[in-house]
Amino acid sequence: MxxxxxxxxxxxLGRTLVLKGVSLEIKPSEFFFVLGPSGCGKTTFLRVLAGFLFPDDGRVFFGERDVTFVPPHKRNAAxxxxxxxxxxxxxxxxxxxxGLKLRRLPxxxxxxxxxxALRLVRLExxxxxxxxxxxxxxxxRVALARAIAVHPDLLLLDEPLSNLDAKLRAEMRGELKALQRQLGVTTIYVTHDQKEALAMADRIAVMHDGQVVQVGTPTELxxxxxxxxxxxxxxxxxVWEGRVKSVHSDLVVVETGFGEVKCQPPSFAVSQGERVWVMIRPESVSVTTDRTEASNQPNTFPASIEQTIYLGEAVEILAxxxxxxxxxxHFRPEDGGLPNEVRFKFSPDDLTLIPYEVA
Amino acid sequence: MKSGSSSLPTTSPLSLTRSLRRLRYEYSPMTLNLWFALWFVFLGFLFYPIAFMLKGAVVYEGRFTLDFFALLLRDPQLADALKGSFGLAFTSTALTLALAVPIAYAMVRVRLPFKGVLNVLLLVPMISPPFVSAIAVRKLLARFGPINQLLISLGLVDPTNPPSWLDYPFWGIVILQVLHFLPIAYLNCVAALARIDRSLEEAAQSLGASGFRLFRTVTLPLMMPGLFAAGSLVFILAFTDLGTPLVFNYTRVIAVQVFHRVEQALEDPTGYAMVLLVMVLSILIFWTSKRWAERWQVQTIPRAAGETGERVLPMPLTIAITASILLVAFLAILPNIAVVLNAFADRWFMTILPDRWTLKYFQQLLVYPLAATSIRNSLLYSLASALLDIILGLAIAYIVVRRKAPLPQWLDSTAMLPLAIPGIVIAFGYVGAFANTPLDPRQNPALLLIIAYAIRRLPYMVRACYAGLQQVSEALEEASLNLGASPLRTFVKVTLPQIVPHLIAGGIMAFAFAMLEVSDSLILAFDQQYFPITKAIYVLANRLEGGVQMASAMGVLGMVVLALALAISTRLMGRRMGEVFRV
Known part of the structure; x- marks a missing residue:
């Protein structure tokens, strides 16, 4: 592979600069995702890899082979x-x-x-x-079978599940991932659906406005x-705006609009007084109704609930x-509902710092 | 997409070598060779003849001169012919549209009984060769002809002194042209109406507009682009129509003047000047109407399928509308009926309908040398031109739709030029440009006739191919390339199988129209042994006893061929047939 x-x-494309110098390294047998909103250039990038579009600059290598000038039908990238x-x-x-007949197989x-191939996609x-x-x-499934039947060096998938209904899509995610493991073929999958990417990818490249913004495993991203x-x-x-108050070896203290929070140190260098974004995922916020807990405990703040949305497995709280x-x-919600006044606790490990930039 | 803070320039930064590699990458040698071949054909058989005439018209004894144009404009006979052509074209176009718009509106928007039948009846005049029907109508209108006989028997005219209709050839021509162009105008109007977003009309209705006011303030303005297109097409056809005025011996039109100068094409440069004038006028009309149509073009949202938007009118009104459409359709078919009656009439004198029938004129076609050779010639020419059209059309459409060679839009514009350049112009140019060459039409016009037919019908063929190719998703071709098929193999295995119906439909149409083409055939064929059907009909009709009947018999054959061709093509193309005839 x-x-x-x-x-x-x-x-x-015409006068529009769609790809602004995209560089990516994909490992053999990797299930690699290119994720981004529509118009970010991800499909254009895939079509360059397939050879349908000739890049205005840059090179494409499959292994050691420079395929930049190789026409699509000689790339063996299905x-x-x-x-x-x-x-x-x-x-x-x-x-x-x-594709098999073209390869003059017996x-x-x-x-x-x-x-x-038809057995693998369960279409006998x-x-x-x-x-x-x-x-x-x-x-x-036929489209998938046609592509894998030629035993390609590289499998390219352009939003393959976007035309399926929600249930089938969820089913196919598991199947695709298992199939890719089984075949071990290097696979590049383009999608705008972050759930698909997180569920299946070995690694993901997030694209935005013609550039790769970040590459990493689903958990990293x-x-x-x-x-x-x-x-x-x-x-x-x-995501809150904040200012670094002090930097310690094992944590960084950031002053936000509602008070001080202690965060784990970021992967980039920060200095005192610098502006940063502080990010925490909603599911990482601990909600407690226990009033006996000391109110001055670190990273704990009183919150007043404005709206709750019942989701079944959880309640979404806007506070x-x-x-x-x-x-x-808030998972495993009690039947009685929540009081209006609760406490939010943020674990330092869940608070991520992001370099400040003006959007 | 915003370019953001990127430092890259906003135009493509390709280096020269990269650009060359890009050309080699995106355009295969196969399509590039095709591209050169196509331009060779256009240069040789479209631009060169025109350039040749231009040179003939403005260069005399090695000097540049506009004398011939000056001469032309001072020539009273020509000024008269120009006036006549404009008058004829305006009158015919106005009347055609005046009939086509309300009929199209009723057919699209009102629930009528037997709509399918009405639709077919309205399209029937397409199969009548204007030429042959003119001969038949001339006979109908004769002083003691069937029409006057009918009027006499109804007691409407004086049997001793019936009116002489043929003293008004202008109106005879107008009537024939209107009836013959009605189907094309009708098709265009229907298409224009179908493109209108019904919710715009509904919005106007909710604001209080209704009836004629709604039509005038919303529907008609939205139909305008289609109307301009239809109008310009009809105008150019009427302006340069050669067959009908010839039959009515009406010389006060420019096309007939041009025709009479073919013989002296090489000696008299005013002929070139005249043809160029016609060409410039036609292109101007075409171009202006296109510009106007674009200015009126409104972006509309296609409506969900399934909603016909037909209105149900009270029974008496519905019957009245149906009857009116039937009447117009009947009038439009009348010339065709006259042709058929002529062909089978053994004796038709001083009676409304023939009193004896015969098949002898059809039998004569088989043995009479002029008729038999011309039929054989036309079959050969038309078949060859249809094949040529299929090849040219397919190549052009593939290159344009798939952008497989440089400047595809130029190729498209050039392929569409024959819509604006009248047939008499191209034919006249051929006579001059290829005189004393191996292609000289006075020696053997076969090759030039085939090419002229093919180029004249090329716009329709190219469109049929466009319609086909646009149906084939480009992703299918990419999938094939992606699986390892070469571009040529992809074209043969994936693209071609799916557009075969369009190719056959387009080819059949090209064949049928070539069979009944008038101006190229009349102008380019000099020698009897190379006459195509239409020229034979023209010669026969002006000849001795039985000539008209034999001409009509040939006309009937032509109508049958064209009717079959249209039926088969419509079958094959389905609903996309309308796209081919739109402007």
Whole structure:
């Protein structure tokens, strides 16, 4: 299985600069995600890797091989398209066999591989159907089978689940991940759905406005975002502005609008007096109704609840600490509901500092 | 997308070598070669003849001169012909639209019985070769012809001194043109109406507009782009129509003047000047109407399918509207009926309908040398031009739709030029430009006729291919490339199979229209043994006894061919047929 190296990819579409020098290193057999909002350039990047777009600058390597000038049909990088792109005039079997026939494999081998691919996507018995006679989920599986049947060096997926209904999408996530593990093929998956990325990825690159903002494992990105954009794009986040009051070896004290909080030291250097963002995920906020707890305990603040939203497994709480809005998730909610006045506690480990920048 | 704080420039920073590699990467050698071949065809058979005429018109004995244009403009006969052509085109266009708009409105917006039948009836005149129907109508309108006989039997005119309709050739031509152009105008109006977002009209209704006021203030303005398009197309067709005025012996139009100068094309440069004048006027009209149409163009949101928006009117009104449309359709089909009657009539004199029927004129077609050769010639020419059109159209559409070669929009504009350049211009240019070359039409016009037919119908063919290619998602081609197929293989295995119906439909249409093409055929064919059908019809109709009937018999054959072609094409293209005939 190949590694993929994209080096400083620049791409204009018309007069619009869509990729502003994108560089990424993807390891062999990695399940790699490119995540970003629509218009961030992620699909353009994928199409450059597939060879459908010629980059205006930069190089693409598959392993040691420079494929920058190699036409798409000689890259052996199979793609699963967002709308599947199944050939409507060919049956399921013919669709899956298409790439194999081009590789001039012997008949028996083609037959074996088509069967294997259809078995992997659990579509045995549908060989003679036409794409239009299949449901959306089945079409999606055919597209996947067609791509994996050619044993590609690289599998490219362009929002493959975006046209499926919510339930099927959740099902396919697990299946795709298992399939990728089983095949061990280097896979690049483009999506705007952070849940998909967090659920399946080995590593994720977050793209924003034509650039890669951060690369890391799902936990790294979720717990230690490097920008406010990453923090907010990957899920709900409370982000407050603050000023560093003092820096210690094991913690940093930050003055926020509602008081002092103690945070774990960030991966970047901070100095006293510097402006920072403080981020905490709503589910990391501990909610307590215990009034006996000392009110001067560190990182604990009285909060008045403004609204609660019942979600089933949890209650979402919109509250104020002084003038500052805070969102919290309270799990295993009691039947009696919550009093209006509660206490929010922030563990230093859950408070992440983000370099301050004007959005 | 905002460029943000990026330090990169806002224009592409490609180095020269990178640009060259990019060209090599994005345009395959196959499409580049095609691209050069296409431009070669356009340069040789579209631009060169025009340039040749231009040179002939403004260069005399090695010097630049505008004398020929001056001569032309001072020539009273020509000024008269120009006036005549404009008058004819204005009258025909205005009347055509005046009929087409209300009919289209009723057909789209009102619930009518037998709509499908009405629709077919309205389109039938498309299959009538204007030329042959003109001959038939001339006969209908004769002093002691069927129409006067009918009027006499109804006691409406004096049997001893019936009116002589043919003394008013202008109105005869107008009537024929209006009836013949009605289908095209109707199709365009229907398309224009279908594009209107009904919620705009509903908004106007909720504000209190209704009836004619609603139509005048909202519907009509929204239809304007389509109306301009239809109007300009009809105008150019009427302005440069050669067949109908010829049959009515009406020389006060520019097309007939041009036709009469073909013989002296090489000696008399005023012919070139005249043709160029016609061309410039046509292009101006076309271009102006396009600009106007664009200015009126309103972005509308397509409405969800399934809602027809048909209104149910009271029964008497519905019947009245249906009857009116039927009447117009009947009038429009009348020339075709006349052709058929002529072809089968053994004796048709001083009676309303023929009193004896025969098949002998069809039998004569098989043995009469002029008829038999011309049919064989036309079949050959039309088949060849249809094949040529398929190849040209497919290549152009592929390059333009998929952006496979530089400057695709230039290729598109050039392919659409024949909509604006009248047939008489191209044909006249060929006669001059290819005189004394191996292609000289006076020796053997076959090749030039084939090319002229193909170029004339190219816009429709290219559009049929556009419609097909746009249906094939580009992702399918990418999927094929992605799986390892070369571009050529992808085209053959994935793209081509899906647009075959469009290709066949376009090809059949090109074939059928070539069979009945008038101006190229009349101008380019000099020698009897190379006559196509239309020129044979023209010659036959002016000849001795039975000529008109034989011409009509050939017309009937032509109508059958065209009707079959339209039916098959519509089958194949389905709902997208309308796109081909839109301007």
């Amino acid at each position: 190949v590694s993929v190296s994209a080096q400083n990819i620049v791409k204009y 793609m699963v398209f967002q709308h599947y792109a199944l050939f409507p005039h060919m049956s399921v079997w013919e669709n899956v066999a298409y 008949r028996g081998e083609i037959e074996r591989r088509v069967r294997e 018995g549908f060989e003679r159907r036409l794409p239009l006679q299949l449901s959306g989920g089945q079409q999606q 979720y717990r230690k975002p490097l920008t406010r954009f990453v923090a907010e794009f990957l899920g709900d986040a409370n 104020k600490i002084g003038e500052t809005s805070v969102k919290a998730l």
